[in-house]
Amino acid sequence: MFEMLVDGLSSFAMKTGVAEIAMDFMSGGWKTLIMLIIACVLLYLAIVKQFEPLLLLPIAFGMLLANLPLGQVMHPELFMVEGDIDYGRVLHEGGLLDILYMGVKLGVYPPLIFLGIGCMTDFGPLIANPKSILLGAAAQLGVFVTFLGAVILGAFCIAGFGADGNVATIFKEAASIGIIGGADGPTAIFVTKTLAPGLLSAIAVAAYSYMALIPLIQPPLMRLMTTKKERQIVMEQLRPVTKIEKIIFPIAVTLIVILLVPDSASLVGTLMLGNLIKESGVAERLCKTAQNELMNIITIFLGTTVGATATADTFLTPKTLLIICLGLIAFSFSTIGGLLFGKIMCKATGGKINPLIGSAGVSAVPMAARVSQVVGQEENPTNYLLMHAMGPNVAGVIGSAVTAGVFLANFTGI
Amino acid sequence: MNIYDLNTPAEIISYGIVISIEGMLVVFAILILIMLTIYAMKLFSGEKKPKSKAVETVTTEEVATTAEETVDEGELIAVLTAAVAACMGTSSAGVNIRSYKKVSSAWGNAAKREVLDNRF
Numbered sequence: 001m002f003e004m005l006v007d008g009l010s011s012f013a014m015k016t017g018v019a020e021i022a023m024d025f026m027s028g029g030w031k032t033l034i035m036l037i038i039a040c041v042l043l044y045l046a047i048v049k050q051f052e053p054l055l056l057l058p059i060a061f062g063m064l065l066a067n068l069p070l071g072q073v074m075h076p077e078l079f080m081v082e083g084d085i086d087y088g089r090v091l092h093e094g095g096l097l098d099i100l101y102m103g104v105k106l107g108v109y110p111p112l113i114f115l116g117i118g119c120m121t122d123f124g125p126l127i128a129n130p131k132s133i134l135l136g137a138a139a140q141l142g143v144f145v146t147f148l149g150a151v152i153l154g155a156f157c158i159a160g161f162g163a164d165g166n167v168a169t170i171f172k173e174a175a176s177i178g179i180i181g182g183a184d185g186p187t188a189i190f191v192t193k194t195l196a197p198g199l200l201s202a203i204a205v206a207a208y209s210y211m212a213l214i215p216l217i218q219p220p221l222m223r224l225m226t227t228k229k230e231r232q233i234v235m236e237q238l239r240p241v242t243k244i245e246k247i248i249f250p251i252a253v254t255l256i257v258i259l260l261v262p263d264s265a266s267l268v269g270t271l272m273l274g275n276l277i278k279e280s281g282v283a284e285r286l287c288k289t290a291q292n293e294l295m296n297i298i299t300i301f302l303g304t305t306v307g308a309t310a311t312a313d314t315f316l317t318p319k320t321l322l323i324i325c326l327g328l329i330a331f332s333f334s335t336i337g338g339l340l341f342g343k344i345m346c347k348a349t350g351g352k353i354n355p356l357i358g359s360a361g362v363s364a365v366p367m368a369a370r371v372s373q374v375v376g377q378e379e380n381p382t383n384y385l386l387m388h389a390m391g392p393n394v395a396g397v398i399g400s401a402v403t404a405g406v407f408l409a410n411f412t413g414i
Numbered sequence: 415m416n417i418y419d420l421n422t423p424a425e426i427i428s429y430g431i432v433i434s435i436e437g438m439l440v441v442f443a444i445l446i447l448i449m450l451t452i453y454a455m456k457l458f459s460g461e462k463k464p465k466s467k468a469v470e471t472v473t474t475e476e477v478a479t480t481a482e483e484t485v486d487e488g489e490l491i492a493v494l495t496a497a498v499a500a501c502m503g504t505s506s507a508g509v510n511i512r513s514y515k516k517v518s519s520a521w522g523n524a525a526k527r528e529v530l531d532n533r534f
Contacts, residue, residue, distance in 0.1 A: 130452040137438075137445040144434035151430030155423035167420050174430065245455050252451045260444055373530070381523060386530050395445065402444050406437045414417055 020069035031312035032067055038315075039064035039307075042205070051212035055185065058303025059204060066097065066308035073097045074308040079105055079197065101305040104193050104200075109302040110186035111270040116295030117186075117397065118250070118274020119287045121365065125390040127245050128238040131349075132357065132388070134341060136395025139361025140403050141337025142181030146330035147407075150174035159318040168414045172196050175407040177323055180207045181330025182400030183214070183362035189306060190267060191404045195411055201310030202320040206327035211364045217328070218335050218359050218371045225339040226355050230346060231379040233354040235388045243279070250275040257402060263412070264405025271401065334362045338392065360389035363396030490514070 013019055021029040042060035046053045066074040073095040079085055085105065090098055103109045126133060154162035154170030162170040172195035179191045180203060188207045192200050210217065222231075250272035257268045278287045342358025356376045360368040372389035420426045491511045499506040 127452055127455070130449045130456075133445045133449045133452075134442070137442045140438065140441050144437050147437075148427075148430050148434050152423075152427055155426040155430075167426060168417055170426060171417065171430070171433070245452075248455050249452070252455065253448055256447050256451060257444055260447075261440070377527075382519070384526065384530065398448070399441055399445060402441050403437060406440050410433060 015070070017069040017071070028312065031316050032069060034316060035067040035310065035312045036064060039067065039310075045209070052208045054299055055208050055303045056205075056212070058300055059201075059208065059307035062097065062304035062307025063201070063310045064307075065304070066311060071095075074101070074305075076309055076311050076314070079309075097305050097308045100301045101308065103298075103301055104189065104305050105197070107190060107193065107266060109298050110190040111266040112298045113186040113295060113302065114267050114401075115270040115274040116291045116298075117365070118271040118276075119278045119291035121271075121275055121278075121394050121397070122390070123249050123275060123394055124241045124246060125238055125387050126392075126394050127241045127249055129388065129391050131345065131353075132391030133395040133398075134345070135338050135358045135361040135392035136363070136397075136399040137361075138341030138358065139334045139338035139363075139392070139396050140182065140399050141340075142330040142332065142334030142362075143178045143400070143403050145178075145333040146181050146326050147174045147178030149329060150177045150326055153322065159322045161319065161322075168411070169196075171414075172411050173199060175411055176203055177326050178330060179203075179400070179404060179407065180210070180323075180327040181334045181362075182396070182403055183207070183211055183331060183334065183364040183368070184397060184400040185211065186302075187267060187363075187400045187404045189302070191407055194408060197309075198314050199319065199323065200306060201315055202323045203327075204306045205310070206324050209324075210327050210331045211367065214331070214362070214364050214367045215371055215374075217331055218368065219375050221332060221335045222339060222356055222359050222371075222375050225336060226343065228379060230343070230355050231376060232383065233346070233351060234380065234383050235354055235357075235385065236352065238387055243281075246279040247276065250279065253398065257398070257405075261402055261405035261409065263408035264401050267401040267404060268398065271397065331362065335359045338362065354383075354385055354388070357385055357389040357392055361392040361396045361399070363393065363400045365393050365397060366390065368396070369393040 021032055023029070039060050042056060042063065045051045046056035046060055062074075065071060066076075074097040075094060078090050078094060078098060079101065087102065090102060150161065151170060151174045153159060154174060157163060161173060176188070176192040176196040176199055179188045182188065185204065185207050188203055189200065192203045196203075254269060254272040258265045274287075274290055277283050277290065338358035338361035339355055340358070341361075342353065342355030345353045345358075346355045354376060356372045357369075360372045362368050369386055369389035369392075373384065373386040376383045376385040417429070420429055491514070494511050494514060495506050495509050498511070499509050502509070
């Protein structure tokens, strides 16, 4: 009787995760432990420091769940296969997060998030000042600079880049890392899940952490790149935009962008659908659902599953550290690109444009625009740049979606 | 061009440079096209604008005169009297303006900032 109890208890003990970690501590258990610590640090950043908590919290918790041994909620090996994924097998053998992860893998979640973003975005400031759309293009500079940087790393096989000797992998990974500079989480995830699924968690963590750090990253660069006089420029008030313009805009953008860059169809298409639902004013219920319930549901699914792809084998590599560094470079160069073009526009218009709105060309809405407002107001307390900065800010969203389309067109299926 | 023909680091990097420049050009081209579309849109839907613009300039001028032309005190006091009376909902006969002082715009700025912050 007593022996049976001991037997039962000991066999139970052997089936616990603690035993699993302890038994092969040297061969891999320590990595699991480090991953759990990283997950807890990210949870701390999300909850206490409030770094993009809506996404970082699910990401960190997904990471925690997936790395607890024997939990069986996530099986990255089902997705990391050569060639086509066997979705039948995923449905049969997959855990909870595997099933949800199919939404990421099949590219369903990021466009649905864009639908919600479209419903929340007001393109009015952009329509009122069409020139500001160019700043949204200039702020993609960081994407391409970082892409080039990662290509160079791959070409010389530094830090595990290009280690498999496949040239296509170098470009695919470089594109996924570069897109962090677009400062647009869903776009980064959309590109990465197609081109370099192994880097998904590292890129998502880098993108969302830096988006939270925009108020720290951008202001020093903004002060460095502009003169005090430029920062004090007060811009003319924006003209009111008619409802007709706001309704035609999403339709026109959809036609132009998707006809020219078909690979951006799902991102730009849903963004503009959301915006049309909002601006048309005839489908208020849909607008409310898309920007609240639907978006929140998708955010939970997306965050948890992206976090769950962070297994020790894919995350604890020198690559991850380099991605974090490259991500910072990407953000910085995007800011610099926007500011430089802002300065050019300032000169070209005879000082009517405050170059500070250029840094808002990175698409973190509305954080980047707020930063322009705050830095502008430090120099001139009566200056209100926010609405002017919203123009480049929403242009940045379109810009990074187009950039994603360019990368996908070049590197998908090679 | 086949990507698998690239062998040396120099070839790979130069292809990377080509892609970067191409990408930047495509992004600029498409956004410039959208910009032109917005300008075109303004031409077609901007019929009603003169009317609303006229109203706007009148109101801003009024505000400007009340704030600046302190020389004409009688007019300013009349405006202030009317405003106070309208606010209190009484007749202007019972309202006497004894003195007025232009306050600093710090409060106004703070209020504007708060409204903007709450909205975004």
